[in-house]
Amino acid sequence: MAQAKNSKGGKDNFTRNLVIAVVIGVVLIMLVPTILSKQTDTSAAVPSSVSVEDGYGMVFNKELQDVPFIEIYEDFQCPACARFEAIVGEYVEDLINTKKAKVAYHPLSFLGPESQLAANAAGCAADEGKFIQFHKLLYANQPSENSGAWSAGYFSTLSLGLGIQSKDFDKCIANNEYKGWVTNVANEGAKRNINSTPTVFINGKEIDRNTAYNSLGDFMLAVSKA
Amino acid sequence: MKEKFVVLQPWIGLVARLILGGVLFLAGFLKVDEPDKSQMAVRAYEMLPISIANLLGLVLPFVEVAIGALLILGSLTRFMAALGGFTMVIFIIAIAQAWARGLNIDCGCFGGGGTVAPGETKYLQEILRDLGLVFLAIYLIRYPLTKFSLDKNSTNKPSQEDVE
Numbered sequence: 001m002a003q004a005k006n007s008k009g010g011k012d013n014f015t016r017n018l019v020i021a022v023v024i025g026v027v028l029i030m031l032v033p034t035i036l037s038k039q040t041d042t043s044a045a046v047p048s049s050v051s052v053e054d055g056y057g058m059v060f061n062k063e064l065q066d067v068p069f070i071e072i073y074e075d076f077q078c079p080a081c082a083r084f085e086a087i088v089g090e091y092v093e094d095l096i097n098t099k100k101a102k103v104a105y106h107p108l109s110f111l112g113p114e115s116q117l118a119a120n121a122a123g124c125a126a127d128e129g130k131f132i133q134f135h136k137l138l139y140a141n142q143p144s145e146n147s148g149a150w151s152a153g154y155f156s157t158l159s160l161g162l163g164i165q166s167k168d169f170d171k172c173i174a175n176n177e178y179k180g181w182v183t184n185v186a187n188e189g190a191k192r193n194i195n196s197t198p199t200v201f202i203n204g205k206e207i208d209r210n211t212a213y214n215s216l217g218d219f220m221l222a223v224s225k226a
Numbered sequence: 227m228k229e230k231f232v233v234l235q236p237w238i239g240l241v242a243r244l245i246l247g248g249v250l251f252l253a254g255f256l257k258v259d260e261p262d263k264s265q266m267a268v269r270a271y272e273m274l275p276i277s278i279a280n281l282l283g284l285v286l287p288f289v290e291v292a293i294g295a296l297l298i299l300g301s302l303t304r305f306m307a308a309l310g311g312f313t314m315v316i317f318i319i320a321i322a323q324a325w326a327r328g329l330n331i332d333c334g335c336f337g338g339g340g341t342v343a344p345g346e347t348k349y350l351q352e353i354l355r356d357l358g359l360v361f362l363a364i365y366l367i368r369y370p371l372t373k374f375s376l377d378k379n380s381t382n383k384p385s386q387e388d389v390e
Binding site for chain 1: 258262263276277280284285288289291292299302331341342376377378
């Protein structure tokens with residue numbers, strides 16, 4: 001069609017300009033909601049035990065002073081995070097229970113929609129006082145990325161094993177109630193230059209990527225040195 | 227020989243347009259719904275202040291889609307080829323500096339990105355690919371008149387190829 005117009009030696013570039021306008025218009029219409037959805041909403045609901053000043057992390061032993069502060073940035077769908085959890089998960093849980101460390105979990109969602117759902121569900125579990133247990137369970141049941149396995153119904157069923165039987169919990173998952181919080185966690189992670197998961201800080205300093213992520217011994221050493 | 231080139235030139239231009247535009251469009255399209263990953267990929271180059279890197283990570287996929295689509299359609303071919311070539315040169319510089327500084331990152335060109343394990347980097351392939359695209363862009367800047375394009379034929383003579 002355009003060819004026909006050209007061979008007539010059309011005086012103006014009407015078709016072309018229209019196409020340019022349409023393409024740029026469509027792209028802008030797509031860009032604006034993306035930018036808006038990435039804004040931090042400080043009024044968004046946050047799950048219990050979330051600490052806004054700690055980058056919206058899920059914080060345990062917040063009141064403790066003079067103990068190492070461990071910050072874990074993770075994505076529930078990331079295989080390396082599942083490995084890390086398998087290696088140090090129990091030890092960190094122990095540190096929390098024996099009040100030997102302050103720990104902040106930051107569930108990121110960059111791997112896609114199911115990471116977002118999982119992070120939201122973990123927030124819902126926190127309201128039931130079962131964040132750590134749910135966290136562990138998610139990694140133990142990690143499917144391949146965005147395979148469709150992780151859904152609201154799946155998380156509700158999964159949590160039955162933790163003894164969570166609450167309407168609020170199911171509603172929280174089904175309604176994606178902490179969507180805003182998950183976005184805020186992601187934004188804070190982005191501001192902190194988190195470029196891979198897991199990323200772990202102890203007292204604000206990242207642990208050694210070559211050793212401490214892969215060995216419990218090295219990780220324990222890093223904690224004890226802090 | 228020269229006459230042969232005159233005949234072939236708009237066809238070569240069409241191929242160049244479709245490859246350069248196609249790669250840009252695909253690269254952008256794969257990233258538009260993954261803004262977190264895209265931002266991470268830009269940050270991982272450690273070239274820009276974090277806030278600017280995050281903004282670029284958000285906007286760049288959309289820019290790539292727009293340039294790619296307009297190149298495929300052949301609108302403003304010369305200008306779009308220049309823009310596309312310019313972004314490729316920037317990518318080459320970014321990848322080269324990451325390589326030189328010993329960062330271990332994925333270029334994140336088609337989604338993904340961020341820090342990868344040492345030994346999993348593909349800097350040379352990435353640079354060669356982008357270099358090839360720069361040459362296509364240069365060709366289109368030099369010969370912007372291509373087959374099946376929306377651009378007006380500036381020579382103003384009804385072109386025989388079109389009629390046939």
